[in-house]
Amino acid sequence: MKTNDLILQxxxxxxxxxxxxxxxxxxxxxxxxxGGGFVGGLLTSGAxxxxxxxxxxxxxxxxxPINYRLMIAVGLxxxxxxxxxxxxxxxxxxxxxxxxxxxxLLGKTSLHTAVLFDIGVYLCVVGATMTIIETIGVxx
Amino acid sequence: MSLLHIAILAxxxxxxxxxxxxKRFRSIHTGWFVLWLPAILxxxxxxxxxxxxxxxxxxxxxxxxxxxxxxxxxxxxxLGLLFALLITGIGTLVVFYSIYYLAKDKENLGxxxxxxxxxxxxxxxxxxxxxxxxxxAFWELTSFSSFLLIGFWxxxxxxxxxxxxxxxxxxxxxxxxxxxFIILSLLTGTxxxxxxxxxxxxxxxxxxxxxxxxxVLLGAFTKSAQFPFHIWLPDAMEAPTPVSAYLHxxxxxxxxxxxxxxxxxxxxxxxxxxxxVGGVGLLTLFWGSFNAVKQTDLKAILxxxxxxxxxxxxxxxxxxxxxxxxxxxxxxxxMGATVAAVFHLINHATFKGSLFMVAGIVDHETGTRDIxxxxxxxxxxxxxxxxxxxxxFSMAGxxxxxxxxxxxxxxxxxxxxxxxxxxxxxxxxxxxxxLAWIASVFTFVYSMMLFFKTFRGQYQSEKLKKKPxxxxxxxxxxxxxxxxxVILIGFFPNLLSNTILKPAAEVIQSPLINExxxxxxxxxFWHGFKPELFxxxxxxxxxxxxYKTMPKWTAIYNKFPSSLSLNHLYDQGLVHTExxxxxxxxxxxxxxxxxxxxxxxxxxxxxxxxxxxxxxxFFMDKSDLAPIGIYEIVLxxxxxxxxxxxxxxxxxxxxxxxxxxIGYTVALFFVLFRAPDLVLTQLVIETVSVALFxxxxxxxxxxxxxEERMRFKLTNAIVAAGVGIVVTIIALSAHSNxxxxxISEYYIENTADxxxxxxxxxxxxxxxxxxxxxxxxxxxxxxxxxxxxxxxLRLSRRQDR
Numbered sequence: 001m002k003t004n005d006l007i008l009q010x011x012x013x014x015x016x017x018x019x020x021x022x023x024x025x026x027x028x029x030x031x032x033x034x035g036g037g038f039v040g041g042l043l044t045s046g047a048x049x050x051x052x053x054x055x056x057x058x059x060x061x062x063x064x065p066i067n068y069r070l071m072i073a074v075g076l077x078x079x080x081x082x083x084x085x086x087x088x089x090x091x092x093x094x095x096x097x098x099x100x101x102x103x104x105l106l107g108k109t110s111l112h113t114a115v116l117f118d119i120g121v122y123l124c125v126v127g128a129t130m131t132i133i134e135t136i137g138v139x140x
Numbered sequence: 141m142s143l144l145h146i147a148i149l150a151x152x153x154x155x156x157x158x159x160x161x162x163k164r165f166r167s168i169h170t171g172w173f174v175l176w177l178p179a180i181l182x183x184x185x186x187x188x189x190x191x192x193x194x195x196x197x198x199x200x201x202x203x204x205x206x207x208x209x210x211x212x213x214x215x216x217x218x219l220g221l222l223f224a225l226l227i228t229g230i231g232t233l234v235v236f237y238s239i240y241y242l243a244k245d246k247e248n249l250g251x252x253x254x255x256x257x258x259x260x261x262x263x264x265x266x267x268x269x270x271x272x273x274x275x276x277a278f279w280e281l282t283s284f285s286s287f288l289l290i291g292f293w294x295x296x297x298x299x300x301x302x303x304x305x306x307x308x309x310x311x312x313x314x315x316x317x318x319x320x321f322i323i324l325s326l327l328t329g330t331x332x333x334x335x336x337x338x339x340x341x342x343x344x345x346x347x348x349x350x351x352x353x354x355x356v357l358l359g360a361f362t363k364s365a366q367f368p369f370h371i372w373l374p375d376a377m378e379a380p381t382p383v384s385a386y387l388h389x390x391x392x393x394x395x396x397x398x399x400x401x402x403x404x405x406x407x408x409x410x411x412x413x414x415x416x417v418g419g420v421g422l423l424t425l426f427w428g429s430f431n432a433v434k435q436t437d438l439k440a441i442l443x444x445x446x447x448x449x450x451x452x453x454x455x456x457x458x459x460x461x462x463x464x465x466x467x468x469x470x471x472x473x474x475m476g477a478t479v480a481a482v483f484h485l486i487n488h489a490t491f492k493g494s495l496f497m498v499a500g501i502v503d504h505e506t507g508t509r510d511i512x513x514x515x516x517x518x519x520x521x522x523x524x525x526x527x528x529x530x531x532x533f534s535m536a537g538x539x540x541x542x543x544x545x546x547x548x549x550x551x552x553x554x555x556x557x558x559x560x561x562x563x564x565x566x567x568x569x570x571x572x573x574x575l576a577w578i579a580s581v582f583t584f585v586y587s588m589m590l591f592f593k594t595f596r597g598q599y600q601s602e603k604l605k606k607k608p609x610x611x612x613x614x615x616x617x618x619x620x621x622x623x624x625x626v627i628l629i630g631f632f633p634n635l636l637s638n639t640i641l642k643p644a645a646e647v648i649q650s651p652l653i654n655e656x657x658x659x660x661x662x663x664x665f666w667h668g669f670k671p672e673l674f675x676x677x678x679x680x681x682x683x684x685x686x687y688k689t690m691p692k693w694t695a696i697y698n699k700f701p702s703s704l705s706l707n708h709l710y711d712q713g714l715v716h717t718e719x720x721x722x723x724x725x726x727x728x729x730x731x732x733x734x735x736x737x738x739x740x741x742x743x744x745x746x747x748x749x750x751x752x753x754x755x756x757x758f759f760m761d762k763s764d765l766a767p768i769g770i771y772e773i774v775l776x777x778x779x780x781x782x783x784x785x786x787x788x789x790x791x792x793x794x795x796x797x798x799x800x801x802i803g804y805t806v807a808l809f810f811v812l813f814r815a816p817d818l819v820l821t822q823l824v825i826e827t828v829s830v831a832l833f834x835x836x837x838x839x840x841x842x843x844x845x846x847e848e849r850m851r852f853k854l855t856n857a858i859v860a861a862g863v864g865i866v867v868t869i870i871a872l873s874a875h876s877n878x879x880x881x882x883i884s885e886y887y888i889e890n891t892a893d894x895x896x897x898x899x900x901x902x903x904x905x906x907x908x909x910x911x912x913x914x915x916x917x918x919x920x921x922x923x924x925x926x927x928x929x930x931x932x933l934r935l936s937r938r939q940d941r
Contacts, residue, residue: 026820032898034816036905042824069928072921079914094910098896112896114906117913121906124917128924129828136835139931 041125218643317359364396418458424451516599
């Protein structure tokens, strides 16, 4: 029996972007408000899981051709790279630096190397969650 | 590293080359490549004789582990030299003998000579080391190489059994001895035997001194096959005969004697030493000779005879220790026992070595060693019979052979026990001459048995596999040399007295020598009509009587219950140890994870409860508690209700949902306690984990999918309650015992200034303590890859296809 998920699929197309935006917001706000890489990552994978529910694994893979295992590695690389990068400036491991800059369009903004570290966390969380869910989902 | 060190290690060095030589020159018997070394070493050690006689000792040190005080100090004195000469001298003869004994094409000669050389180096190391740890290292090497040699014919079940038995017993003793050595070194602060001897008087009152004495003696007794550790020696007779002649008569079994002699200056002041060494030696002497008579195998008789003779030497060393208590006597009669011990040590090595070789010849030429099948061999092998005659009569203690002299000296020393008045020896000491005399009678009987049943009597051609004939020249030369030594020492005993006996005995009695006493050794055949002469005559008369009437009284051996024999005890001990440990392990390692959890939790409860009670740690302070609001109460009630539901629920689905309820309630708690980051994470994670639980639930196998309530078990309930109570108590006490302010003040102050952030939790996670986070995401990654690996990589299924 072939079911028709039109409503679910249409709703998903809209909702996924809202969730993704919310995830990005939570991620970037993490340093000042509740949130951060971990929750942001989990919410992002929540959005992808919604896609998986509405469509099937093949379609999602086609539209999001991401190797999640590689993503874990990239995330770890970001985190470790940030940590080791502090050696370049002759400071102890994982020393972060930040400053306030005036950027075009954004105005006065603080830039913080901790964000790079958080990106690592984010990527790793998305990668790990999606690897688990996808693997279990595909296995018979 | 001096020449002396190289001499000690030379056999080991040669052993490295033996396999190559063995492979390269198959047509020449490998033994010829070995023979020269012990001969050269013998000559080399002979050169020390004048030095030792004049200055007492030669010492050479090679630093090995100086930071631990462990140095390879080679130390040659009278005692060490005597043993070194025995080892190299008899070693030469045994290698020569083995060239003719072991077939070139049938035996694995490469291994044989490697083991033998290892053993030779180890023995030299034992007797020439001044450092206890080095001595112990060589000591264990003798055990191992002896193990390899006994198990040389490793395809035979009995060889393996004998090797294992000797290994277990001697290594047990060796480890005990190591304990004794360590105690000694802790008491004195040095590993050097001579320095320990110089402090002997001061440490003798220390509480652990007696323990050290007993432990060292355990090592000596196991190695020298003293009662009740003698049981390995008869089983070690499965070794090739050259090995038995070398290890189990002349050298290795005397390592224990050496230790007792070497340690005498340290321990001999103790009454326990005299009793243990003298008493155990005497008991061994009696038991060995008594049991030798019932054996039918030539080598078994010789094995028990060795046990008994070692006991004799040991008891003499014990009695020699009595001399220390009579140092006021100008002519100290007890010093004679020490001389007798050393003298008999040499004599025993000569006649027992030759007798083993004779046994090997008989085995080789007739195909059997069973005296019930042998007889009348004298006509076929006259030379062998002559050597055997000399050896057995010397062993029996008959004139004019050297055994007679040392036996007389032995009797002299046991008679002197009667005039001792220390350590209860005046009453129980009477046992010494009586047991010694009885043992000598049995020694006489088995010696006669050994000779007459093999070489005289009826020749039983139908029972022998081969037609017996005289051994080849090379085979009887070594025992002939030993036999001529027996006669030579017998007629001219004083040849040895000043060169070897005196320096060796002086080492054993060094405390007395330092006080100005001196040995005056004069061994003579005829010492007048003294009690010991009558004892010898008595031995001969009663011995002949017993030998003639043997069939009538040998039945008494069958009276002795075999279930009480030491071999039986040993075998049963092994079996029961194995069974027992199996049982114990099976009892607690039953493979059920529930049981293991119970052990872990009981240990948890027990250890923590004991700690709390011992330290009086329980303490409750209510001053610092926050007020409880209505929300907290409601949420707590929900959690409690959900937890009880999990336990009571009939369906697993209910339990999973209840678990989810707990998770969300905890998230609500985080809301109440103002932890927004935790709330977010907890909600998402709880959702994911409930989904995974449901997945696992969905895939449960269809069979056995009965929905039933968890069964109640009292143990589990008690353990669970115990864990809960203990953790609660600890939490309460920990909360009431806050000793200093939290570090959070620092974070609150510096989050904005130093880290440029507003969310303190996140700043701690990525900045202040980012190191933890780095590895937490690594954990997450590993978990994901683990799941991926487990699901994708199914090797067992791939094989099925």
